[in-house]
Amino acid sequence: MGIAFGGLAAPRLLRAQAAASWPTRPVRIIVPFGLGGSADVAARFLAEPLGQALGQPVVVENRPGAGAVIGTEAVAKSPPDGHTLLMMSNTHTANETLLPNRPYALMRDLAPVAAVNIAYNVLVVHPSLPARTVAELIAYAKANPGRLDYASSGPGTPYHIAGEVFRAMAGIEVTHVPFRGSDQARTAVIGGQVPIMFDAIPTMAEHIRSGRVRGLATTGPQRSPLLPELPTVAETLPGYESALWLGLMAPAGTPRPVIERLNAEVNRILALPATREAQARLGAQPMPMTIAEFDAFLRRDIERQREWIRMARIQAS
Numbered sequence: 001m002g003i004a005f006g007g008l009a010a011p012r013l014l015r016a017q018a019a020a021s022w023p024t025r026p027v028r029i030i031v032p033f034g035l036g037g038s039a040d041v042a043a044r045f046l047a048e049p050l051g052q053a054l055g056q057p058v059v060v061e062n063r064p065g066a067g068a069v070i071g072t073e074a075v076a077k078s079p080p081d082g083h084t085l086l087m088m089s090n091t092h093t094a095n096e097t098l099l100p101n102r103p104y105a106l107m108r109d110l111a112p113v114a115a116v117n118i119a120y121n122v123l124v125v126h127p128s129l130p131a132r133t134v135a136e137l138i139a140y141a142k143a144n145p146g147r148l149d150y151a152s153s154g155p156g157t158p159y160h161i162a163g164e165v166f167r168a169m170a171g172i173e174v175t176h177v178p179f180r181g182s183d184q185a186r187t188a189v190i191g192g193q194v195p196i197m198f199d200a201i202p203t204m205a206e207h208i209r210s211g212r213v214r215g216l217a218t219t220g221p222q223r224s225p226l227l228p229e230l231p232t233v234a235e236t237l238p239g240y241e242s243a244l245w246l247g248l249m250a251p252a253g254t255p256r257p258v259i260e261r262l263n264a265e266v267n268r269i270l271a272l273p274a275t276r277e278a279q280a281r282l283g284a285q286p287m288p289m290t291i292a293e294f295d296a297f298l299r300r301d302i303e304r305q306r307e308w309i310r311m312a313r314i315q316a317s
Contacts, residue, residue: 022082022258026057029248031087032071034064034181037153038200038284042116042246043087045278046269053265060087064181067095067156067316069102076109080253082262086110089246091157093301097309098156098316106302110249112294113259114266118245119284120220121162122204123233124213126195134217134236137196141172148174150196151185155316159185161308162198162219162242168312169237189213200244201226202283219243226283245287247294263291 027050029043043060051058063071068091078084092106104110123134129148131137141148152160155178167174177194179185182203189197190212197213201224208215208227217233218224219242233240248266250259269275270286279286289297308314 023054023056025083026059027083029058029060029085029087030071030075031060031062032064032068035062037182038244039087039089039246049269050265067154073103076104076251078251080251082254082258086249088249089244090301094156094161094305096302097306109252111252111254111259112291112298113248113250114263115287115289115294116246117279117284118243118287120201120218120243121198122201122218123198123216124204125216126189126192127214128192129195134233137216138170138172141174145173149177149194150174151177151179151188151194153182153185154178158244159198164312164314165308169240259291
């Protein structure tokens with residue numbers, strides 16, 4: 001019995017020893033989205049204070065493509081030693097339903113580390129569209145079925161889901177026009193090539209104020225302090241809500257002490273007054289959670305996204 005127990009204990013001891021000396025080199029946060037988006041901004045915001053706490057640089061590496069699959073697969077197949085992390089979002093929980101042939105399973109091949117933040121969106125239209133309220137947009141779309149398009153940063157992204165759930169709840173016919181990133185979609189809407197978009201509040205706020213686009217409503221449960229003059233979509237479509245949330249995951253098998261240390265440091269950073277002020281300026285709210293809470297949150301969101309996708313009959317392409 002002693003030999004068998006020793007055989008089982010040895011790998012655990014080695015993992016514990018490795019965790020005690022971690023990190024031994026720079027830690028990478030892989031962002032499976034493009035530069036300048038919410039996930040990229042959040043990763044870079046965390047990188048410096050997290051690196052100071054860990055005693056090693058934390059570097060951000062963007063690997064966009066294939067609806068976040070390319071970067072996510074890279075993390076899932078990385079050594080589970082705590083030196084590679086994934087900045088993920090509700091794109092990932094949607095992909096669990098939208099992309100059945102993806103080369104990984106989120107809750108099998110990755111381990112929850114920490115939730116980061118949540119931010120709500122704003123529904124905007126190009127000024128050439130004769131709609132100044134959500135009700136007017138719905139009425140115009142019903143009078144012109146199939147003639148309106150809306151832009152998103154790609155299939156399966158929160159902005160795509162936001163548009164499709166809106167379409168289904170409003171009972172209108174609009175066509176999804178996917179782009180390779182939020183910047184391209186935003187440029188198309190500002191330029192008038194596509195008339196409608198759901199986008200991040202802080203990113204679109206300056207364009208609303210300048211008149212390049214017209215803001216109709218925000219997508220949270222309450223009005224946004226960044227755009228308090230705008231109603232919520234739910235004031236016209238009760239029950240409507242859409243958000244973009246972010247979190248960190250690691251390859252499955254990463255030593256538990258490493259994940260616990262990361263969770264503690266991220267939550268400490270999120271609790272700092274300077275962090276809360278910076279997040280507020282970005283229209284986001286810190287979302288600190290324990291590892292168990294984040295695990296449960298992810299599993300609930302996978303089911304919620306599955307319900308939305310089926311209700312709205314959303315497809316990845």
